[in-house]
Amino acid sequence: MKKNAVMLVFILRGIPGSGKSTFAKKLARPYVRSGLRVKTFSADDYFMRKGVYKFDGSKLGTAHRKCLRDFAECLRLRRADFCIVDNTNITAVEVAPYAALAAAYLADCRVVTISVAARTAAKRNVHNVPRKAVLSKARLLREETARFPGFWTHHVIRGK
Numbered sequence: 001m002k003k004n005a006v007m008l009v010f011i012l013r014g015i016p017g018s019g020k021s022t023f024a025k026k027l028a029r030p031y032v033r034s035g036l037r038v039k040t041f042s043a044d045d046y047f048m049r050k051g052v053y054k055f056d057g058s059k060l061g062t063a064h065r066k067c068l069r070d071f072a073e074c075l076r077l078r079r080a081d082f083c084i085v086d087n088t089n090i091t092a093v094e095v096a097p098y099a100a101l102a103a104a105y106l107a108d109c110r111v112v113t114i115s116v117a118a119r120t121a122a123k124r125n126v127h128n129v130p131r132k133a134v135l136s137k138a139r140l141l142r143e144e145t146a147r148f149p150g151f152w153t154h155h156v157i158r159g160k
Contacts, residue, residue, distance in 0.1 A: 007075065007107040008082045011098045013089035014114035015137045017125030019159040023114055024086045031082045039080040043067045043087050044127075055127060068097055075105040083107070090140050092147045099152060111152050113145060116159030 010027060012020045021042070028038045046063035047055050067087065074080050083102075089095045095111055102109035118138035122131040129137075148154055 005081065007078065007080065007102075007105065009075075009085070009098070009102040009107045009109040010083070011085045011089060011095055011102075011109065011111045012087070012114060013095060013111065013141070014116070014159070015090070015118060015121045015125075015134050015141055016088065016127055016129040017121030017123070017134060018114040018116045020086050020088075020114050023112075023157065023159070024084045028082070028084060036081040037079065038082045038084070039074050040084045040086050041067050041071045041074075042085075053127065068101075071098060072101050075101055075107060088137065090137055091144045092149075095148075095152075109153065111148070111154045113141070113154065113156045114159045115156050121159075 010024075012024060014020045021044075024040055028040065031038050043060070043063040043066075044053065046059065046066055047053055064087070067085075071083065071085060074083060085098050087094070089098070089111075099109055099111065118135045119131075121138070122129075122134040125134060145154070
């Protein structure tokens with residue numbers, strides 16, 4: 001990345017099973033092909049053990065803190081040209097620290113909501129989030145979007 005180049009940050013949000021991780025991979029592909037440094041940040045990475053996802057709910061807070069810390073360090077040290085935050089980020093409060101850090105480091109930041117039918121997401125989420133919890137998160141996702149400050153660049157992508 002050129003010294004004065006603007007970093008690009010995409011903060012993905014969506015319910016479990018909405019396709020955030022799939023979208024992140026597709027989003028990153030052309031940037032990687034063009035030789036840019038792309039980093040994806042996900043609390044899920046904390047639970048990967050030798051390629052296998054081993055979730056422990058008691059460590060979820062630690063996973064999110066590590067994800068945010070790694071994101072902040074990447075921005076501070078300019079280790080990437082393009083950063084993707086791949087977490088549910090249901091509430092404005094969950095999005096805000098990432099958006100604030102992006103602004104502090106003068107990155108071009110976009111919040112992207114992956115919208116998909118809650119029943120579809122509940123069937124295909126790979127982390128075994130209970131159907132009732134997915135439906136609840138879908139309702140909260142819709143409500144929270146209205147709370148976003150006007151200065152956030154926000155896009156809604158229709159998932160499959």
